Amino acid sequence: MSETCVLVLDAEPLPRLDRLAGRARVVHADEHTLAGQLPGADVLLVWDFLSDAVREAWPGEGPRPRWVHTPSAGVDRLLPALADSDETVITNARGVFDRPIAEYVLGLVLAMAKDFRGTWELQRQRRWRHRETFRVGGTRATVVGSGPIGREIGRTLLALGVTVDLVGRTARETDAEFGRVHATGELPSLVGQADWVVCVAPLTSESAGMFDAGMFARMKPEAHFVNVGRGQHVVEDDLVDALLEHRIKGAALDVFAEEPLPADSRLWDVPGLLISPHMSGDTAGWRDDLCEQFLDNFDRWEKGEPLLNVVDKKLGYVPTATPGPTP
């Protein structure tokens, strides 16, 4: 049996793949050379997971890697291009981002309830202006996305005394932690009761554009919207209008239709809109964690064991029933 070839679509910094020494041949590609190198690769590690290069090189000529791993939770940059390649298994970074993103979202919720940005802006102006803020306990949140990250966000909000309505692609009548899981079809009625609407859904053709003028119109004027899913979930112009017309009170976006967000985007200075550069899950050591997760799965690959975190290419995410890693 010939040596396994692991092709890495590079990004800075490079992954630490010392554990593969003597076990696989590691070959590096960039966006320009990727297409030509794919036929010789058994495994593709999409280290530059924000790149569209894999989708653009697919299906292409010649054999394809049998395993493609993306060190991200979302697989929307691989699908639907790879959906029909029945020989190729896609795995993702399920689990790594759960706690960091849950903390980030809770931080945003508290920051908005306590108006930290307003306070720090007053600090910049050396102005002492006492205001009343809001309690988070006793409020209600709709969390859209019932995968591990959405569940962890929900769990974290529950711990603060928030009532959580969890929304998934399909309803589940009973859920040990959340009572039940609501179907996406219930979203329009749920958001009308929510103080916090959090989007952490996988991006699919069904979820794209789900937060549009109609959805924002159903929210309460006191509601805040948080997106840590994908920029394409939101019709950005509609969100801007909703904020400018005070149809909702505030929003925080960590993801955008175009990333990096261009310097001339109108989003940067919309009142009530908090912008962060797609970093909600990226806590110190995250790249090491992502490497370890890939390498652990490589151990399974080498032994012929079933891979963990296999994406259902029709659904666009790892179904909950699939065994996932225990953090």
Place this chain on the structure above:
Amino acid sequence: MSETCVLVLDAEPLPRLDRLAGRARVVHADEHTLAGQLPGADVLLVWDFLSDAVREAWPGEGPRPRWVHTPSAGVDRLLPALADSDETVITNARGVFDRPIAEYVLGLVLAMAKDFRGTWELQRQRRWRHRETFRVGGTRATVVGSGPIGREIGRTLLALGVTVDLVGRTARETDAEFGRVHATGELPSLVGQADWVVCVAPLTSESAGMFDAGMFARMKPEAHFVNVGRGQHVVEDDLVDALLEHRIKGAALDVFAEEPLPADSRLWDVPGLLISPHMSGDTAGWRDDLCEQFLDNFDRWEKGEPLLNVVDKKLGYVPTATPGPTP
């Protein structure tokens, strides 16, 4: 029996005391008239709890109110002036601020871990700059103050996976939630292990100036300090030096030696220092809650029942053994 006279040291907005109609005569005082009105009052409601007028008018001439209520957690503006008035009972607002302040502190901790201020400053500059942030889960906090607010802060941090060392005036070897309570004498060694040092102690002669150059020198360079106790707990110049010399990473102050913080204070623009105007506990409806708490206690007073939240005037706070209100 003559009608009870309730004297109110006013502040805007006035308290809603409708429940006293027909039960007591309500008389209003300001800082100038207070001294002359004290002899005729049975009960003093220090609605303007940030004023020093009561302390300045005490003991004065003539009889004193037998009950003084301050709608604040701290009683440092009444003591030690009232400490020797054995006929006068002091009660405070124990319980009202627990959850709001715990949420505020958790919000600050998350905001510092995720560098929200840095992100929003970059937003102002229309700059997209991805950075790694820090996980709060797995870190360690020292919470100084083991009363209801300190315990609620600790509980909230525990829920996020933070290890919490709770510090009180006296040690307790067992504690159902925190394992044990450390004595103040252990503080210098505890802060050296802490990622977060939170001050929420009552201000007494023992705790004043407790956070000084020596204490900051014992903290880790990665540590953050949060003060929601009283400004006098901190030697502010020492904190500034610790921040400027990078002996600690950051701090958030909600309370100050002088309030409002003067516009020309050097504190406003110390790098790494977050300033808020003594508002951590003040969430929408807080004044109503404070009124209700006073009026509930007035019901007990009228019936001759023991008051709730009686301050130990030697200690300077309500001892934990005293029955407190259930939220």
